[in-house]
Structures are given as structure tokens and as C-alpha cells.
Amino acid sequence: MKTQSLSRVLTPIFKPNVNPNTASQTAWAILRVVVGLMMIHNGLDKLGNIESFAQAYVAYIGLPFPIFFSYVAAYTELIGAPLVALGLFTRPAALGLFFTMLVAMYHHIKVAGFSIAYLELSAIYATCFLFFLINGAGLFSTDALIVNWLDTNALTKKAKQIMLLEKSYQSTSSVDEVVTK
Numbered sequence: 102m103k104t105q106s107l108s109r110v111l112t113p114i115f116k117p118n119v120n121p122n123t124a125s126q127t128a129w130a131i132l133r134v135v136v137g138l139m140m141i142h143n144g145l146d147k148l149g150n151i152e153s154f155a156q157a158y159v160a161y162i163g164l165p166f167p168i169f170f171s172y173v174a175a176y177t178e179l180i181g182a183p184l185v186a187l188g189l190f191t192r193p194a195a196l197g198l199f200f201t202m203l204v205a206m207y208h209h210i211k212v213a214g215f216s217i218a219y220l221e222l223s224a225i226y227a228t229c230f231l232f233f234l235i236n237g238a239g240l241f242s243t244d245a246l247i248v249n250w251l252d253t254n255a256l257t258k259k260a261k262q263i264m265l266l267e268k269s270y271q272s273t274s275s276v277d278e279v280v281t282k
Contacts, residue, residue, distance in 0.1 A: 108251045114192055115244040115251070117237030129239035130188070136229045137186025140198065144178030147171060162208050177201050185233060188242025195233035202227035 147154045151171050159167035159174075178201060181194035205223040213219040238244040 112248055112252050114190070115237070115248045117191075117239050117242065117245060117248075121240060126240045129236075130241040132229065133188055133191070133233060133238060133242070134186045136226065136233075137182045137184070140178055140182035140185070140226065144175045144182065147175035147178070151175065158205075158208055162204070162211055164204075174201050174204070185230070185238075188238035188244050189247075191233050191238035191242065191244050195230040199227055199230040199234055202230060 151168065154175075155167035155171040159170045164170050177197040181198045181201075184190050184194035185198065202223045206220060206227060209216070209219040209223060
């Protein structure tokens, strides 16, 4: 009984919205890995001179406890970004990174107004993390492996059904092409 209730709680956290098309899932995984790996250096940069970052960014926008929030931002990026890249706890990691990017966007707006040059990178990151927050990590992820382990029927069965439908559609399309020629 405890296993079923634990599975009921954890499955929605790990389970991706799935489209088992191999090409789309591969692109999804590549995006996740690239965005996750590229974000890591931001956390390292913050830790390189935390006091300077706290003054220039966090205190500037008026947040209390600038050193504390600087560490929160740095460790969110240092821990959350590799988790996104691995596809492990992707939704919680993406949530933290999404909010970090929203704060970065607010800082850029406060400094330079709605200047695309300042906003573009944090807006792109925010959008990517929002995507992973909503959709999960995809089929080629650690989260998907965990879902398969927790709930052996749901994800696998649905993915196989969709793949069979896709194959039957493709064979129907091939037959239609032959008939129309």
C-alpha cells in the first residue's frame, strides 16, 4: 500500500508529456543537455565573487539579504542545471531555474529597460526552463527510467500504443500513395 501511494505522488513529478517520435524525443534530449550544461557556468561565475554579484545584481533590485539570495541563485544553477541536463528531477530543477531567470530578466529590465540585447539570453533560458517545467524531461531521460520503474504499465503502455498507431498510420499513408498513383 505504501508503494502505491509513493508511486502516485512521485509519478507526476517524473512522468514526461510524451510523443514517442524518436526524432522529436532526440531533439528534446539534446535541448535539455545543451541548456543544462550551458547554465552551469552562470552559477560558477556567481560563486567566483559572490559579494560583487550580491551588490551589483541582488541588492540593486532591492531584494533583502543579497548574499543569501546570491548563494541561492548560484546553487540553483550549479545543482539544477546538471539535473536538467541529466533529466533527473527535471521539473523541480526547471522550476528553480525558471524563477532565477525571471529575476535575471527583472534585473535587466531595471538596468536597461526593455532592451533585447540585455534580455535575450535570460529570456531564452527562461523559456527553455518553462518548457521543461511543463513537459518534463522527455523519454530519453533519467526521469523516464524512474517512471518506468515506479509504474511499469503507464508510460510504457502508452508509448507502445502511440508507436503502433504511428506505424499503422505510416503504412496506411504508404498504401494511400500506391493507390493514388
